[in-house]
Amino acid sequence: MTERFPTHDGVVAAAQAIAAILPPTPLLPVTIGSVQVWAKAEVLQPIGAFKIRGAWWRLISLSDEERAGGVVAVSSGNHAQGVAWAARRLGIKATIVMPHDAPEVKLANTRALGADVVLYQRPQEDRDAVAAQLIAQHGGTLVHAFGDPWVIEGQGSAAIEIAAQLGRAPSRIITCCGGGGLAAGLALGAPDSAIHPVEPLGWDMVGQAMAAGELVHAAPDAPQTICDALQPNVTKPINLALLSGRAHPGVTVTDDEVRTAQRFAFNTLRLVVEPGGAAALAAALAGKVPVDEGTVIMLTGGNADPAAYAATIAAGEAGRDGTADRHTRDTQRP
């Protein structure tokens, strides 16, 4: 998978290809404390998440022979929808391996996009092994959710968009981080910007790998997290290589901090953000990452489970968050 190494030029090419079919997502002004920063609303992508970028760049880069054989992906939901969306548009058969406990909305959306969904048991079954077995039996090209070089380049296209919207390189990009595909792509796409990956408490497999200098697997007793989109068992060597010495790791957020961020996005941005999509905002609101006027916060996904989202929003009504809900929002043309 890593015979091709992702590059800045590859990110630029991906951004051009993606701009041909997807309008830029808005860069919205948002005030954190007293600092006006920017929120990149990837929740407004057609599938509700940035994953459409990497999936599109990977699938249009397939050879005719590869296209004919179909694609196989493994995903808790957003990469699944990205691959399914791109595959349907290109007339490619897509088979997606998803955890049995993926949010219903993500399973339904993936199926609605025409993909075949194969469920596996989390954590007993190894999802990569399930995918490998499918490919051994039926053929097809694996589109890895974060370790694929084209996927990394595609996700990085967001950085090219951001720089064009701001008219300059952002000082820093704070991003939600699962396996590290987006973080690695942003590091490539925004070489002059600090990159701050934010991970759920206990699921900081990128942060731990960077600290250890080698891959680290999730602990068997890792805590529950509401960030279903940010639960990789382990990152990949390519992500670790691209992020080492480049990103500022070590930032984790709790479920409560994430819920506060979801309510903040509801109240001040009128955007629906799923838990895993709100991790970067949560870190900024909690003061865990420095912010300045050139800061961009990635809002990576908005495929929220309705019942869980309703409970989060209603809880904010009952016990209104102090600081977060009192942040105000002002605007300024980028």
Added chain:
Amino acid sequence: MTERFPTHDGVVAAAQAIAAILPPTPLLPVTIGSVQVWAKAEVLQPIGAFKIRGAWWRLISLSDEERAGGVVAVSSGNHAQGVAWAARRLGIKATIVMPHDAPEVKLANTRALGADVVLYQRPQEDRDAVAAQLIAQHGGTLVHAFGDPWVIEGQGSAAIEIAAQLGRAPSRIITCCGGGGLAAGLALGAPDSAIHPVEPLGWDMVGQAMAAGELVHAAPDAPQTICDALQPNVTKPINLALLSGRAHPGVTVTDDEVRTAQRFAFNTLRLVVEPGGAAALAAALAGKVPVDEGTVIMLTGGNADPAAYAATIAAGEAGRDGTADRHTRDTQRP
């Protein structure tokens, strides 16, 4: 108030002034049945509603003397925030007359923007009389929520933005309608487009006025509606004049249809839309207004009460709407 009559040229000038401080709101693709139409996401304005347009155009058009005397507005919440936002930015004192039962989020946001809020009892007190008394005592310029010519021109700026984003005039614009300020502005700003105002059941004061050819007041026993932003007692002569023979009235929506539209926006657009902001989408989803590929649906406001919004979203989970939630979303560059 009507010594100045709003014009298409005025709308164009308003659009230029507004573009200088506010980036265009996204025009998002959305599929209604099998037709791909467009949703204008005015919920992404800094105050969460289109009202910022008319307020800005009105306030920057004040003379120095008028600015020094301050402004007075009457509003259930979104016009209040628009005027407060513009006034703060221009250093103008703003006093806003709001109903005592306005959503808490709108009261809090208006105060947070630095405006003085004066409450009145709905329906016992005449809100316009309260405002007139304030002006008689303390001076100031009234900024009417929908009958002011500059406000109408400002709201119409959305039509100029839409045409630029689509690259052509929309075939039709379906819009939420309260007093008719936005509908009248759109009629001026999009002279080649059909205009479809959508009003809450029992509060179709624009539709009834157009049918009668004269102003009609809300019935004392008008039904409850969750669309707090769309409850005028009566429209104004200027709105009736601009819409007569121009708009297609007579479309009303029920609370249930509005809630279905709110859930649709949550699930497929990842946008928070308040009840009054979802009326146009509700009419389209219910098949009450024809749609074609050049159709634009206005999503006018996103300042939703958290508890009510949570209940609406949770109800969708329990008894998932059939057709609405199965609509899918695809994209296409405008």
